[in-house]
Amino acid sequence: MITGRTRVTGIIGHPLSHSLSPQMHNAAFRSLDMDWVYVPFPVRPEKLGRAVRGLEALNVRGVNVTIPHKEAVIEYVDELHETASLIGAVNTLEFDDGTVRGYNTDADGCLRALEEVTSVRNSSVLILGAGGAARACAFRLALAGASGILILNRTPERAHSLAGDIGEKLGFDVSSGGYDLIPEAAVDADIIIDTTPVGMHPHTDDEALVTAELMHEGMVVYDLVYNPVRTVLLREAEKASAVPVSGLKMLVYQGAESFRIWTGRKAPVDVMEEAVLEGLWRKD
Numbered sequence: 001m002i003t004g005r006t007r008v009t010g011i012i013g014h015p016l017s018h019s020l021s022p023q024m025h026n027a028a029f030r031s032l033d034m035d036w037v038y039v040p041f042p043v044r045p046e047k048l049g050r051a052v053r054g055l056e057a058l059n060v061r062g063v064n065v066t067i068p069h070k071e072a073v074i075e076y077v078d079e080l081h082e083t084a085s086l087i088g089a090v091n092t093l094e095f096d097d098g099t100v101r102g103y104n105t106d107a108d109g110c111l112r113a114l115e116e117v118t119s120v121r122n123s124s125v126l127i128l129g130a131g132g133a134a135r136a137c138a139f140r141l142a143l144a145g146a147s148g149i150l151i152l153n154r155t156p157e158r159a160h161s162l163a164g165d166i167g168e169k170l171g172f173d174v175s176s177g178g179y180d181l182i183p184e185a186a187v188d189a190d191i192i193i194d195t196t197p198v199g200m201h202p203h204t205d206d207e208a209l210v211t212a213e214l215m216h217e218g219m220v221v222y223d224l225v226y227n228p229v230r231t232v233l234l235r236e237a238e239k240a241s242a243v244p245v246s247g248l249k250m251l252v253y254q255g256a257e258s259f260r261i262w263t264g265r266k267a268p269v270d271v272m273e274e275a276v277l278e279g280l281w282r283k284d
């Protein structure tokens, strides 16, 4: 029940109809018996500045920021967290007594899902794709002490550009190229992260960018796609006795970190994961 004391959080983006974050966060608030609510706020690009100021004026505690605003919103942030500043994208705003703070919890979510099954420090990582998600993961893994990062993309120039940016900002030497390098790169990797939409619903029968013959036992194979949970890439990983990691984990852990920033409390990640699974199931 909404009361006079209810704290408000939410998400801004456009469109928002497919977002599972409202279900995930409201389930978390309910499970901890908190008088909080999470609301979807569809915001068109030309209204972004007014929306951020309005949310702050309305005493909203914080919001997630999604496509297409993750980069543009930085202009309206007073204090930018270090990782968000390096990546150049914000997915979480916190409103604190007139101050707007910006964070990138996608990066932390990406790392936490991996750290659950392996240690990133001294691992050699192959990243497929060079868009926004690749950027958040690549910067975070470089900061976490990966021994090497190779970024391959359909458009190699974007991979070169991301690698160059990480080199410039962190002094971390990242290699880059096109998908023609996948066969030789995959066999040497400890961790493969697919940040492309390949295999995403409804294209669940796409051919995986890396197939089982190129994987090895114990290698970690992480697909950021979470619909379906068991993607074509993760099915290949199972065939090779590799360790599959679903994008569902990143979704839940980025949400958990936003939850912690707003509430100061540890997020109930099992409840959040269950809510996302239920949301996915209802969609199908």
Ligand SMILES: NC(=O)c1ccc[n+]([C@@H]2O[C@H](COP(=O)([O-])OP(=O)(O)OC[C@H]3O[C@@H](n4cnc5c(N)ncnc54)[C@H](OP(=O)(O)O)[C@@H]3O)[C@@H](O)[C@H]2O)c1
Pocket: 106, 128, 129, 130, 131, 132, 133, 134, 153, 154, 155, 158, 195, 196, 197, 198, 200, 224, 225, 226, 247, 248, 250, 251, 252, 254
């Ligand atoms: N689990 C999570 O919490 C989470 C969070 C963020 C994103 N994601 C998922 O990650 C994926 C990428 O998101 P994004 O924001 O990074 O998107 P983006 O900025 O549009 O980047 C997409 C990347 O995938 C490549 N790509 C697109 N279609 C491809 C295809 N058919 N074959 C091979 N490569 C292809 C693109 O290559 P070009 O440069 O050549 O176009 C680009 O590098 C989406 O599926 C999204 O749902 C998941």
